[in-house]
Amino acid sequence: MVHELVERLLKGDKRAAARAITHIENDTQEKKEILKDIHPHTGRAYLVGLTGSPGAGKSSLTDRLISLLRKMGKTVGIIAVDPTSPFTGGAILGDRVRMGKHALDPGVFIRSMGTRGSLGGLAKATREAVRVLDAFGSDVIFIETVGVGQSELDIMHVADTTVVVLHPSAGDHIQSMKAGIMEIADIFVVNKADLPGADKTVQAVNHMLDLVHDFEFRPPVLKVASRDNMGIKELWCECERHLAFLKESGRLANKRQKQRQDEILSIIDAEIGRKIKSLIQADPKWATTLSDVEEGRTDPYEVADIVLRRLLKV
Numbered sequence: 658m659v660h661e662l663v664e665r666l667l668k669g670d671k672r673a674a675a676r677a678i679t680h681i682e683n684d685t686q687e688k689k690e691i692l693k694d695i696h697p698h699t700g701r702a703y704l705v706g707l708t709g710s711p712g713a714g715k716s717s718l719t720d721r722l723i724s725l726l727r728k729m730g731k732t733v734g735i736i737a738v739d740p741t742s743p744f745t746g747g748a749i750l751g752d753r754v755r756m757g758k759h760a761l762d763p764g765v766f767i768r769s770m771g772t773r774g775s776l777g778g779l780a781k782a783t784r785e786a787v788r789v790l791d792a793f794g795s796d797v798i799f800i801e802t803v804g805v806g807q808s809e810l811d812i813m814h815v816a817d818t819t820v821v822v823l824h825p826s827a828g829d830h831i832q833s834m835k836a837g838i839m840e841i842a843d844i845f846v847v848n849k850a851d852l853p854g855a856d857k858t859v860q861a862v863n864h865m866l867d868l869v870h871d872f873e874f875r876p877p878v879l880k881v882a883s884r885d886n887m888g889i890k891e892l893w894c895e896c897e898r899h900l901a902f903l904k905e906s907g908r909l910a911n912k913r914q915k916q917r918q919d920e921i922l923s924i925i926d927a928e929i930g931r932k933i934k935s936l937i938q939a940d941p942k943w944a945t946t947l948s949d950v951e952e953g954r955t956d957p958y959e960v961a962d963i964v965l966r967r968l969l970k971v
Contacts, residue, residue, distance in 0.1 A: 663694040674793045681785045695792035702791040706816030708802040713822040714848040717883040732764040734790030734798040813841040825854035850880035
């Protein structure tokens with residue numbers, strides 16, 4: 658029997674989709690049932706990741722893309738991942754404010770999520786929330802992530818196309834940016850291109866790309882000004898060109914297969930973690946084991962091996 662929330666979200670009920678994502682974020686008992694029931698209805702949406710440094714204008718850019726896609730008759734889902742305070746656990750969920758004019762549009766679903774301490778710039782529940790919006794019927798899903806840097810590379814494992822958004826002032830330090838964030842881009846966007854420095858940044862990125870000669874798809878470098886709605890159509894055309902390349906080359910199928918494998922391994926990892934915690938909490942000798950480690954009679958690696966052998970029976 659299909660979960661009642663799934664029945665409703667498959668019919669386009671926004672509240673049902675929102676509640677399903679809440680179950681996922683809170684890791685409730687119903688979460689697994691919901692995800693099982695929506696699985697046959699996923700895999701149809703085009704997933705576009707947007708990442709870049711704070712202040713680059715990712716949310717304003719997404720807002721303009723939503724307007725363009727709605728004029729084209731496409732339904733749009735947005736998962737905006739915000740940083741969570743390590744002290745209060747709260748998140749500044751400002752993205753829905755900037756995209757607020759689309760909130761009442763039945764063809765747009767916007768959800769802000771806190772990272773809740775997860776690494777990689779994505780909330781742990783992001784991948785599963787994307788599945789909900791896919792089943793909900795979104796043609797295109799934008800995943801806007803937190804910050805840039807070596808630890809913020811998870812977006813490439815979720816999105817079909819990754820757009821790295823740069824500020825015009827980035828031209829002076831392109832060479833010093835960490836290699837990972839530059840290598841994940843399928844498309845570079847220099848946003849706020851009406852400000853000084855945009856041409857210099859475009860030149861710096863292209864120079865960096867010239868050092869690589871084995872591109873199957875060379876990332877284009879675009880100038881965009883969200884405020885003036887400049888370059889938005891060109892950006893979407895490049896997204897569609899990249900999607901066509903992925904399909905024609907077979908890379909999309911390979912990418913989706915790897916994403917499914919990563920998801921399965923992630924689920925296994927989480928389940929093993931839960932079982933180990935349960936095993937430890939039920940072990941009356943655990944306090945003694947900790948004392949043995951503290952006093953040097955054993956070490957953490959030996960204890961970990963014992964726990965894993967007991968759990969996996971190997």
